[in-house]
Amino acid sequence: MDSYEDERGGGAAEPPVSSAVPPPPRVPGIAGLATPYRVVAALALGAVAAAACAHLALVFLHVAPSNTVSKQHAKTVDDWIYPEFEQNWKLFAPNPLQQNIAVEVRAQVRTAAGELVTTDWRDLSAEDAAAIRHSLLPSHTEQNELRRAWDFFTGSHDDDNNPNGERGELSEQYLRRIAVARLTPEHVERAGGRLLQIQLRSATTAVAAPKWSDENTDTQTYYRELPWWTV
Template sequence: MKQQDNRAPVAWSRSSMAVLVAFGTALIGAAAWHLAAVSLSVAPPNSLSRHYPQWIADHIHPELEQNWKLFAPEPPQTNTEIEARVRTVNGTGARHTGGWTDLTAPDVAALRSNLLPSRADQDLLLYAWDYYTLWHDRLTGHPRQARLMAANLKRTALQRLVPRQRGRQITGLQLRLRFDPVPPPHWASPTTTTNRPATKVLPWWRVQSKDYQGL
């Protein structure tokens, strides 16, 4: 015969129930906010998205960005050439400002010869520049995310420059962008946009040891 278990069920204390209820409420609230932010980011402009654009952008970008061009990408309209130069100091304290180094040329050569690394690695620098310009153009006046994108662009450029310095410490970095518009095909309709190359020079960025640690 089975012996009847007469033990009373374990009762939750009031403090445990309060913690459980608070955790459940916070979890439901976070899920509701996430779904609302994602929905508002992809929905047509409305009163809520116009009233809270910064809150929505801070939650969505850059990790949860919706890029609908993934399945139908537009061909590039310009050829972008990214150049960099650095200020360095050696062990004796002598300072030096180097010349411009073309950071894009190795990527273009690797793409044309189908060499490793992957296409994503080869386009890393260009993606970093695209995100930098995107956040600085759309979110001027809100520098937190802009600083994040600037740091990403800085570290991506330093990753390619550090091996060239032969032990000299980099103290400053400057980038120069050259845009060469891709001419349209002969059958395309005339366009009013300029076909002249353009150059954009960024200001000098201070480089600290933490900026290129682990590169």
Template sequence: MSASTPATGTPAGHEPAAAPARLTRRWSRALVSGATLTVAAVASVHLAATFLYNAPANPVSQRYAEAVHWWMDPLFSQNWRLFAPNPISENLRIEARASLDPDGRTTGWIDLSAQDEATVRGDPAPGHLAENSLRNAWLQYAQTHDGNGNPTGPNSEIMRQYLLNVVFDRLRGQVGGAIGSVQIRATTTLIPGPGRTAAQSAPQTRTLDWWAAGRGGSTA
């Protein structure tokens, strides 16, 4: 065999480089590790905020109350508390109607609660949005505004805009035109029980002013 003729293998100087592959694997591991740590950190923060949001008042929850409410409200808001559940004792029916552009034609009242009920009826695992988003949006609005619609807390405007957004999304696509403004009304009926008179269990309806769609401003 001649000394100038290689016996087998790749000619000298044309061997594949292995370093880039090792570098790619290193970066892949780093990205996976970073993504895992990020998800774990966000999950830990959310679990801690949820616990403090629902736990009875204590020095820790009071100290971080502003940050906890910033994280939880309005998308993750809940209406119950650990160790002291507050079961629902009333039926709430929310309806809305729209004024359509450009002629100002007004639709009839649309029962949004009935639509939610139809969506979850017969579903063994209904989604949180269909079950609670509309109801929670109304309750958060009612808790941050007085009977005349005046704000009573620092998050009042956020809750008003949240309610408007939820209702606007429900109406869009089913009213037959471009929505210029919406009006919302809610009927609350206490569930009959011991100590409640017929008058107390009678339906109570609250109708809000017209709100301009997209801006959250009142038109009345």
């Protein structure tokens, strides 16, 4: 076996040490990026932080008692909050709802073969309930999107389904958008058809009184049909 000999012949010597300088340690996080990327990352984080602060400020003005700022910027606050970010405190109401309200939809579809078909009523509320039942982490959308959209519609329309304020048209657009999003995969993407019109209705059934109560409750289901809406 070859070995390194020292000048004095005293046996094996240590191999020569390399004079190469080790690379500097890698800096983690944004600081380890090149300057242009650090600038882009800083700008992106700043934009996200500004958007989050603006959203929180608008939500605060929406839920806070009426004040000079909220009155002056009421339209801006409403345009941002409604309908997706509307705040509601019914969870803490002393008189909880005593009705089961299901939102159903049907559609007129032009099939791939050219035939005009009116579908059966489809219970969208039942689909949401099935999706969240026994789920440890139920979706906020499946719990509240459709329910709040229907509350939004009924709160901005009279019993004849006529809008009673400026928010009526917005509530119709919101409800129609949700229904079309639910129907499109089945009738358009899978069957190759085309949605022409949709119609929604609510099915309201009172919750039966408990067995120990003497109260008589009408548990018949009552329907409220909306007009056909063109998609």
